[in-house]
Amino acid sequence: MIAPSPKNKEVKDLGNVLLNVGAMLLSSGASTGRTRNTISRISDSFGYSSDLLISHRTIMLTISDKRNDYFFNNLKRSPPHGVNFKLLSGISRLSWQVVEEGLTVNQINDQLSRLAALKHYPRWFTLLFVGLAGISFCRLSDGDAVDMVTVFIATVCGLFIRQEVLKLKFNPYICIYCGAFTASLIAGGGLKYGMGFIHEQAFATSVLFLIPGVPLINSFSDMIDGNLNNAIVRGLNGFIISFAIGMGLLTSMLIYRF
Amino acid sequence: MEIFLLTEKCIWFGLGAAGFAVLFNVPSKTLIYIAFMGALGGFLKVTLMHFYETNVIISTLCGATLIGFLSVYFAHKTHSPPPVLAIPACIPMIPGKFAYKMVLGLVNLSGDIDHSTYTQVMSETVNNGLKVVFILMSIAGGVGIPLLISRKESSKGMRFRKRK
Numbered sequence: 001m002i003a004p005s006p007k008n009k010e011v012k013d014l015g016n017v018l019l020n021v022g023a024m025l026l027s028s029g030a031s032t033g034r035t036r037n038t039i040s041r042i043s044d045s046f047g048y049s050s051d052l053l054i055s056h057r058t059i060m061l062t063i064s065d066k067r068n069d070y071f072f073n074n075l076k077r078s079p080p081h082g083v084n085f086k087l088l089s090g091i092s093r094l095s096w097q098v099v100e101e102g103l104t105v106n107q108i109n110d111q112l113s114r115l116a117a118l119k120h121y122p123r124w125f126t127l128l129f130v131g132l133a134g135i136s137f138c139r140l141s142d143g144d145a146v147d148m149v150t151v152f153i154a155t156v157c158g159l160f161i162r163q164e165v166l167k168l169k170f171n172p173y174i175c176i177y178c179g180a181f182t183a184s185l186i187a188g189g190g191l192k193y194g195m196g197f198i199h200e201q202a203f204a205t206s207v208l209f210l211i212p213g214v215p216l217i218n219s220f221s222d223m224i225d226g227n228l229n230n231a232i233v234r235g236l237n238g239f240i241i242s243f244a245i246g247m248g249l250l251t252s253m254l255i256y257r258f
Numbered sequence: 259m260e261i262f263l264l265t266e267k268c269i270w271f272g273l274g275a276a277g278f279a280v281l282f283n284v285p286s287k288t289l290i291y292i293a294f295m296g297a298l299g300g301f302l303k304v305t306l307m308h309f310y311e312t313n314v315i316i317s318t319l320c321g322a323t324l325i326g327f328l329s330v331y332f333a334h335k336t337h338s339p340p341p342v343l344a345i346p347a348c349i350p351m352i353p354g355k356f357a358y359k360m361v362l363g364l365v366n367l368s369g370d371i372d373h374s375t376y377t378q379v380m381s382e383t384v385n386n387g388l389k390v391v392f393i394l395m396s397i398a399g400g401v402g403i404p405l406l407i408s409r410k411e412s413s414k415g416m417r418f419r420k421r422k
Contacts, residue, residue, distance in 0.1 A: 029282070031341070085284040085346075089338035120283050133277020133350075136270035141355045204358040211357075213278065213349045220398030221341075224406070246361045253365075 007070050013105045014046055015063050015072035020112060021091060022052075022059040023078035028087040031218045032227040035059070038095045042108075045099045056233040057081075080172065083214050090115040123163070130209050131156040138205040147202035150190040154206040158183030162210070173244045180207045180248025188252045207249060212241040264304050271300025274350035282346055284338075291332045296347040299325040303351060315392045318351050322400025330404045344401045353393045360386040 018039050025035045032054050043050040043063050053060040057078050064071035094111050097103055103111070120126075134155030135148045143151065162179030166172075187206035190198040215238035222231035275296025279289055303321035306312040312320075329344035336343070363383030367376075 034339070034341070083282045085279075085282045085338075085342040087283075089285055089288075089342045092339045093337055121280050121286075126280050129277040129280035131277075133274045133281075136274035136277065136350060137354060139270045140267060140274070140350065201355075205354055208352075208354040209277075209281070211349070211352055211354065213352060214282070214345060216394055217341075217345050217348065217398045217401065220395060221402050224399070224402050242357070246364075249358075249361060250365060 007065075010105070011048065011063065011065070011070045011072045014043065014048065015061060015074060017105055017108050017112070018043055018050070018063065019059060019061055019074060019076040021095075021108075022054070022061065023076050024087060024112070024116065025091055026054070026057065026059065026078040027081050028084040029081065029214045029218065030088055031221045031225070032230045033222070033225040034092075038091065041095050042098050045102070054227075054230065056230060056237070084120075086118050086120075087115055090118065127156050127159055130159050134205065134209055137208045138201055141201050141205055143199060143201035143205065146194070146197045147199055150187055150194075150198050150202045151206050154183040154186040154190075154202075155209050157186055158206070159209060173240055176210055176241055176244040177248050179210055180245040181251050183207050183209070184249045184252040185255070188256045188258070191258075192256045207245050210241070210245050212238040215241065260308065264301065264308065267304050268297045268301045271304075271350045272297030275347045278349040279346035284342055284346060285336070288332075288336045288338050288343060291336060292343055292347050295325050295328045295332065295343060296350055298328065299347060300350060314353075314389065315396055318393050319396035319400050321351060322348055322397045323403050324400075326401040326404045329401070340404070341401070348397050348401060351393070351397055353390050356386045356389045356393070359383075360390055363387075 021042065022035055022039050025038060030038075035054055036052055039052060039061070040050050048063040048065055050061065050063045052062075057080075058075060059078065060075050062071065062073045091112075094103075094108065094115070097111075098108060121129075131152045134151045138148050138151040158179045161182040162175050165175045165178045170178075183206040184203065187198075187203045191200065191203045215234050219231050219234035219238060222228075222234060272293040276289055276293040279292045284292065299321040302324050303317045306317035306320055307314060325344050325347045326340070329340040329347070332343055333340045360383055363379055363386060366379050367383060
């Protein structure tokens with residue numbers, strides 16, 4: 001049995017921290033290139049070379065020192081994806097702090113747990129702003145005031161239902177389907193029984209708050225970087241989300257017989 | 259009068275960007291910059307489409323490129339990485355109307371075949387679908403352009419003017 005040496009412990013701790021950083025980045029909506037850059041930036045500053053295999057939700061990491069005396073090799077699965085740019089920008093700042101100020105592994109761990117505990121915006125604030133975004137989309141596709149009010153109500157209700165279903169730990173695509181169905185049901189009711197005051201734009205833009213912007217844009221930026229495998233997986237994820245939105249719309253259309 | 263209408267659209271672009279920024283949980287001090295970037299990018303897109311009658315794909319590419327460059331500039335100011343600023347700012351340009359029409363068309367196409375209208379529905383659906391794909395590609399490409407042409411891995415060292 002090999003006696004544990006301080007160097008051995010260091011490489012293990014650093015490896016675990018790097019895997020944590022990578023998993024947090026992947027789940028909060030970073031592209032593959034960004035994850036790879038951040039991890040190798042931190043490990044380079046400690047004087048270790050790193051090799052990575054990154055898939056949609058898993059990271060495989062090997063770090064070793066220059067003479068290959070000490071190495072660490074492990075896999076980590078990231079938590080389910082949920083976009084959180086506060087975490088992403090915090091980790092990016094942290095990685096530069098490590099390079100410039102030479103933080104120790106323990107300090108990085110403290111910073112990471114501080115970042116993970118950062119609060120989201122209050123729920124009413126999110127609902128209000130996403131409702132306003134829905135209004136904007138409706139106005140941009142030439143809706144008038146009555147349409148805008150309808151879309152606001154539909155968007156707020158849809159997002160509320162989606163958050164509630166998400167809390168019940170359903171499959172993420174089902175959550176999106178429920179959100180799309182609720183929003184289009186409200187807007188479609190307006191279209192059907194609104195006596196001509198509510199137009200088709202309201203129905204079309206009521207589900208736009210669900211569009212998978214981050215998966216699709218990340219998919220294309222991965223494609224440009226050359227991480228084709230991840231690009232295809234992310235693109236497919238975005239496609240299934242769009243499909244779930246489409247199914248929600250279709251269900252309402254079936255109910256109202258448009 | 260037209261300028262007034264375009265400026266009004268600008269506000270909606272900014273508000274849409276801010277809404278999605280809140281949904282994506284961006285750091286609170288970047289919110290105002292994201293709204294500003296979204297408004298400017300949207301303004302460029304709408305102006306190109308209205309006054310110069312550019313194709314919707316090309317004008318989206320121009321708007322997204324402007325957002326890409328602005329995101330690098332504001333990233334230094336707010337100490338956040340450029341994608342955090344650029345992705346929410348681009349979202350109002352995503353072609354919801356075309357996507358909706360495409361889905362409707364697909365539903366019609368999968369129904370019973372009526373030979374008199376089938377070809378027309380088919381061509382409209384393909385047209386809308388291709389527009390959606392190309393607009394999405396031009397958004398992602400436009401946002402990536404600053405990093406592509408500077409050939410740097412990170413925007414940390416990028417400056418618009420050389421430091422003395």
